[in-house]
Amino acid sequence: MLTYHFEDNIPLFRCSLCGKCEGFIESKSFINKNRGCCWYYPKYTLMDIKNILSMGREDFIKGLKTLENVYISSFYLEVRGYFDEYGFNNMDIDEDIDFDKKLFFRLCPFWQENGCKIDYRLRPHPCNLYLCREVIELCKQSYSEFSKERKDYFSYMNYFNELLKRELIENGLDLLKDFEATLKFIKKYEVPKFEPRQIKDLILTNEAS
């Protein structure tokens, strides 16, 4: 089952296969963890930060700043996770795949045994809208509504992220120069809410019989 949920200006695709995807190429891991496709190092754009501030979780963003594994750039925060460099350099992988094989050796810092340890509204938006190729295949034609929603939300986030970035530049602010003042500015900056589609729950083809 694939369902769509939207709350606090944040969308979420919920897939019943996540966590049960042993054997899927994108969930393959050589680090002895059943971590699905959570090899991502969460990157919080200005708009991700804005959404989190708007729901009153300034404490979460300020907490990130104090962590050693967080890279602070002028206009985003990236939470760096685990990478088994030795394993990557010494492993013989003969599979013919079209993405970076380093992903097999990476782990998101927010991953835990039974899935993601943070509320979905505290994740960067790509986490909540990502579906692997196997899941997309099982959706068949019905994926198109989810796909359109994903594209529209990404466009919305990118567009307002750019505007927000320009406004910050014009005001001489960024996360490195003055973290607190930049958060205040982001919080105040007005952005229209995204208007989500109504999308019906989708039965995956392996569940249909």
Ligand code: SF4
């Ligand atoms: S999107 Fe696919 S690979 Fe990722 S957790 Fe879900 S089922 Fe597993």
Ligand code: SF4
């Ligand atoms: S933040 Fe959560 S959902 Fe996103 S990659 Fe990390 S563990 Fe997975």
